[in-house]
Amino acid sequence: AQSVAQPEDQVNVAEGNPLTVKCTYSVSGNPYLFWYVQYPNRGLQFLLKYITGDNLVKGSYGFEAEFNKSQTSFHLKKPSALVSDSALYFCAVRDGGSQGNLIFGKGTKLSVKP
Amino acid sequence: NAGVTQTPKFRVLKTGQSMTLLCAQDMNHEYMYWYRQDPGMGLRLIHYSVGEGTTAKGEVPDGYNVSRLKKQNFLLGLESAAPSQTSVYFCASRRATGLGDSTDTQYFGPGTRLTVL
Numbered sequence: 001a002q003s004v005a006q007p008e009d010q011v012n013v014a015e016g017n018p019l020t021v022k023c024t025y026s027v028s029g030n031p032y033l034f035w036y037v038q039y040p041n042r043g044l045q046f047l048l049k050y051i052t053g054d055n056l057v058k059g060s061y062g063f064e065a066e067f068n069k070s071q072t073s074f075h076l077k078k079p080s081a082l083v084s085d086s087a088l089y090f091c092a093v094r095d096g097g098s099q100g101n102l103i104f105g106k107g108t109k110l111s112v113k114p
Numbered sequence: 115n116a117g118v119t120q121t122p123k124f125r126v127l128k129t130g131q132s133m134t135l136l137c138a139q140d141m142n143h144e145y146m147y148w149y150r151q152d153p154g155m156g157l158r159l160i161h162y163s164v165g166e167g168t169t170a171k172g173e174v175p176d177g178y179n180v181s182r183l184k185k186q187n188f189l190l191g192l193e194s195a196a197p198s199q200t201s202v203y204f205c206a207s208r209r210a211t212g213l214g215d216s217t218d219t220q221y222f223g224p225g226t227r228l229t230v231l
Contacts, residue, residue: 009154034219043118043204043222044157051218090156099164101147101172102220104156 002027004074004091006105013081013112021076021108023091032094033074034102035065039087047089050074061085081112116140118223120205126229127195135190135226137205144210146188147172147220148180150201157204163188164210195230202227 003026013019025031032051036044048059055067065076076089091105121136137146144165149157159172163182177199179191188207192199206220 036222041225043224044206044220045222046219049219099145099162099170100218101159101162104149104158106154106156 002031002093002095002103004033004093004103004105006089006091006108008108009106010109010111013110015083015112015114016080019078019081019085019110019112021089021091021110023074023076023105025072025074025091025093027093031067031072031074032100033065033067034092034094035059035063035074035076036090036092036104037061037087038090038107044090047076081110083112083114086110086112118205118207118221120203120223120226122226123224124227126231127192128231129196131195131230132191132193133195133228134192135203135205135228137188137190137207137223138186139188139205139207139221140186141207141209141221142185143207143221144185145208145220146182147206148178148188148190149204149206150174150199151204151225152201160190160203195228197230200228200230 034049035047050067058064088107092102095101118139147162148160158174161180163169166185169180181189203226205223208220211218
C-alpha cells in the first residue's frame, strides 16, 4: 500500500535561513508526490508535485522539492524562510487505485521566527 | 469564480442529531472528495465521487453518507452524530485528467468545523 511519512511534527527556523520539511514515501510502482500548505483556519493549497522528469521540482511561493528515489524521499525546501511561511505542510502520494486518490502524511508545523 | 465553497463554516451538534454539510464547486470538476482533519492524523478520506450520481467509500466512511445529485455539489451527511465525529471537514475537487497533466491537482474548500457534544 502507498504511504508517506513526515518524521517531524514541528520544524523551527529563523527568518532568512534555509528550511527543509521532510517526507519519505513507500509505493509500489511509480510515485506521484505532492506538497500542500495549510495556513491557519484555511483549506489546503497546492504547492508542487512530482510526476516524472527532473528530480528538483519548483513550486509556488519560492518552494521547491527534491525527489530522491534511492532514499525514497521528497523533501520540501526553501533557500530563505519568511515569517509568512509559518503554516502546516502536508506531503501526499497518489494511491495505487485507478481513481488517483491522495494519501496524506500527518503534517509538519513550520514555525519561522523573526 | 469562487472555487470550492463549504456550508456551514461552523456547527455544534448534540449526540444523535443529524446534519448535512454542503460542498459546491464552480470549476466543472468531475471528482469531488470529503476529508476529515484531526490533530496529528493528517487528512483522511471519507468518501469521494468520480462523477454525478456516483459515490465511493474512502478510508473512514463509517457514520457518514454522501450524495452527488448534481455535478457541482457534493453533500456529506451525518445521520446520528457522535463525539468521535468532532473534526474539521474539508471538501476538495479536481478535473478528471491523466496523471501527467499539470492541472491534475485537488482544490480545497475552507473547511467546516464540527463539534459534537
